[in-house]
Amino acid sequence: MIKNAENIIVGISIGDLNGIGSEVVLKTFEDPRMLELCTPVIFANVKILSFIKKTFELTSILHGIDRLDQIVLGKINVLNVWRDGIDLNFGVNDETVGKQAIKSFVAATKALKEGLIDVLVTAPINKYNIQSEDFKFPGHTDYLDQELEGNALMLMVQDNLRVGLLTDHIPVNEVAKHLTEALIIQKIETVKKALIQDFSINKPKIAVLGLNPHAGDGGVIGKEDEEIIKPTIKKIFDKGTLVFGPFAADGFFGNNQYEKYDAVIAAYHDQGLIPFKTLSFGKGVNYTAGLSKIRTSPDHGTAYEIAGKNKADFNSFKEAVYLALDIYSSRVRYKEISVSPMKIREKQEEKNNR
Structure with a gap:
């Protein structure tokens, strides 16, 4: 009750x-x-x-x-x-x-x-x-x-805008080596569970941003998106979770793509928090999901x-x-x-x- x-x-x-x-x-x-x-x-x-x-x-x-x-x-x-x-x-x-x-x-x-x-x-x-x-x-x-x-995950929230992070307070030059299949699966599952039990969204849609510019451009600008993030997302999607990406981060918020999803997961801290704080107009909230x-x-x-x-x-x-x-x-x-x-x-x- x-x-x-x-x-x-x-x-x-x-x-x-x-x-x-x-x-x-x-x-x-x-x-x-x-x-x-x-x-x-x-x-x-x-x-x-x-x-x-x-x-x-x-x-x-x-x-x-x-x-x-x-x-x-x-x-x-x-x-x-x-x-x-x-x-x-x-x-x-x-x-x-x-x-x-x-x-x-x-x-x-x-x-x-x-x-x-x-x-x-x-x-x-x-x-x-x-x-x-x-x-x-x-x-x-x-x-x-x-x-x-549980497994703590920083989820920034303002109305229907929700931005989570694959990695949070680590140096930018260490982000790539932290991106593993196990980590990506854990973070996506944590966000999914939070959307269902904490935000009452029965069939959540989740977007994942790429690590490199243009999500790696097919491997031309870094291999992580093509070799780690993309196949992991496919594996999770094939098991029934509505997760999509990796998307090129530079245009994702500017053209309002984020509005199509219940949550967005960024690869690293500033990639997610800069657009979030720009859009939230001082009313954003940091929620520790997954606990x-x-x-x-x-x-x-x-x-x-x-x-x-x-x-x-x-x-x-x-x-x-x-x-x-x-x-x-x-x-x-x-x-x-x-x-x-x-x-x-x-x-x-x-x-x-x-």
């Missing part, structure tokens, strides 16, 4: 407090209508967030709690993950602030694993100041991939250059909350359909006919 709206608990890791994360989080929930859709729990410190709230002249009430069993539905809850004070300097890279960002994120992830929150929305971190002996991950996604069941739990985040970083200046656009963070709630509802419906008597009988008949 889908919970009543305010009973859906949205955990929020606060990110880098010297960036714009706290600003966009608090501005999102300044609108009281958001509390009719869910109950937020911000993993941080209520005194610090109260100070930041005053800085931006916001009026919402923050409810400080020390344990997750103290959550008040329909209120903005702040779980005190730490109690020591922090000197905030908006726009400054600070290791102490980075440590608190990871404390928030690790605590929120633990709560997500234990089912104490329903979804997780992460505010931006600084990938440099979070590194320590206890946390040696490039970012959120790699840690979540370790802690949660047992739901995590979303805005599609921007800490934005130190405007931090503390009351200039941050909170639309991407608000969209991240909306998407997390939508996917939560889609997964509940998917599970209900999967265990319906008709589905159980169909699976049994299919098994008997083998």
Whole structure:
């Protein structure tokens, strides 16, 4: 059964407090209508967030709690993950602030694993100041991939535009050697499953972009498209998945080909994210597909250059909350359909006919 709206608990890791994360989080929930859709729990410190709230002249009430069993539905809850004070300097890279960002994120992830929150929305971190002996991950996604069941895949979402990646945070000169048949199959299957269970698309159509210019021009400009990507796509297609490509990346978005597909998988980070961010107009969301739990985040970083200046656009963070709630509802419906008597009988008949 889908919970009543305010009973859906949205955990929020606060990110880098010297960036714009706290600003966009608090501005999102300044609108009281958001509390009719869910109950937020911000993993941080209520005194610090109260100070930041005053800085931006916001009026919402923050409810400080020390344990997750103290959550008040329909209120903005702040779980005190730490109690020591922090000197905030908006726009400054600070290791102490980075440590608190990871404390928030690790605590929120633990709560997500234990089912104490329903979804997780992460505010931006600084990938440099979070590194320590206890946390040696490039970012959120790699840690979540370790802690949660499944295979994490970055899926950028804005309405019906969905862009996934075969490879993400690796140097461009290493992309080609990472493209294997096994990797391509895994990523396509992950995207397909996400489209079905998380976006309620029964027969998804997926496009895959080529690695090289003009998708290799038949092997003239690089062999990877012709020798690895193309035959792998055919193998997957022959098994019933509607996957097509590889397409030349340069014209794929410019001539609106992407509109014919439910998702597009790019070969590497910038090949997918540059056109996505150009088309999403600041409302894009980063969704970590392929995991047992739901995590979303805005599609921007800490934005130190405007931090503390009351200039941050909170639309991407608000969209991240909306998407997390939508996917939560889609997964509940998917599970209900999967265990319906008709589905159980169909699976049994299919098994008997083998």
